Amino acid sequence: MILAAESFYLSYASRRVRAGVINRRLSRLAEEAPAEKTLQGLLRERGLTESGDFIFGMVALNRLYTQSGITGNPLAFGAMFILAGLVLALMLKLLLALSMVAALSVFVLVGFALPLLVLRRARNKRVQKFARQLPDALDMIVRSLRAGHPSSVAIALVAREMPDPLGTEFGIVADEITFGLSLENAVRKLSQRVGYEGLHLLSVSLSIQSKTGGNLTEILANLSSVLRERQKLRMKIRALSSEGRMSAWVISLFPVVMFIILQFAAPAYYGNVWNNPVITPVFVIFGAWALLGDFVMYRMVNFDF
Structure with a gap:
């Protein structure tokens, strides 16, 4: 009876842990999958290779899909809109007797223009959310560094404590550093995946600090302050x-x-x-x-x- 009760409790507790995690990476790690497989899965569902590079030749389109944060196969995403555009164009032509030019225009708009608009809107919303989270994440890294932790541990702390989209993205950075990638290259790939200019500043700051030296905590604290003031200015302009x-x-x-x-x-x-x-x-x-x-x-x- 004790073993049965404990098994039910552990099953319930594990479900609560998986439901209570704050970002997608932690939810996948809670499924007891190996960290390397989790990293590869997170990269593949964003339209990237297992090494974090773009998966097909149209880099601009691949970058837009990755930065939008939409998960799944990018080819299936595009095929869904093309099929929807084809069906809609055929229905309008048969039911409303549209001309071939009008039906073709509907197909082009739904099959090719609409997915681009969806991806751009999703990317803009995701970048805005990331911009609101990044100053707090940098402050957390600064406090961890001042407490004596190495930079990899500080980034892993952010990945564990911050929600998506920042939590999963910094978790990918922490895993890439664990598997041998340098901090500079990992942050550069992070900047390419997200598309936020603040991450480009972070990448440049880390690159300069690694080559010339300096106080990393002071650099990150100043960058956090600059990003927070830019966010305030952007919100003020939006209000005006x-x-x-x-x-x-x-x-x-x-x-x-x-x-x-x-x-x-x-x-x-x-x-x-x-x-x-x-x-x-x-x-x-x-x-x-x-x-x-x-x-x-x-x-x-x-x-x-």
Whole structure:
């Protein structure tokens, strides 16, 4: 009875441990998989080889997929959108009798343009979250170094205590250092996987410190302060530009919303204007002009620094 009760308790406790871990790497390590296999699995599901290099020749596309944080086979991800675009284009052509050019445009937009937009949006959200976490992680490394721990132990501490995305990424760095990669190269690969400019500064700082020497804790503390102040400035600019961004949304969506309302409320409002051969080039010209205005407003309220 005691052995049975203990076995049930250990099974329940192990499930609680796996459910309570704070990042993906720790959850995979909780499954009692070898650390090397866990590292290789984490790299493969991000579209990388077992050594951390890009897996196929289109480096820019591979880098975008890796930096988005989406897990799984990148070929399956692309095939899913291509198949969805093909099915949607065929359905619209059969049901709405669209022309071949319109159906082909739908296929290109859904199969090729939409996945790029999804990846870019996922990458931007992930980089923003990583930017909020990095100053705290650097402070944790600084405190660990001042307590006398080596840099590898300090990075492993961050990997154990921080949630995703930073926890898993620093865990990969800790594992790569454990399996023989230098700290400088591991952080450089981290910068390539994430795409955040703050990590590039960290990589350069570690490279200079390893070649010329210096106080590593002071360097990391100063870098943490700089990144935190940059984050504050970015948030202040976002708050000051919120009125402009909202105006851009209202100005851009108002014509489209009014057009849809009129189509439902008064379908005959435009009369026979749709049969006019001039209507298509007019819509194309004014649509392009509206998109140009949206792009100008976007550049006016977004700042890169």
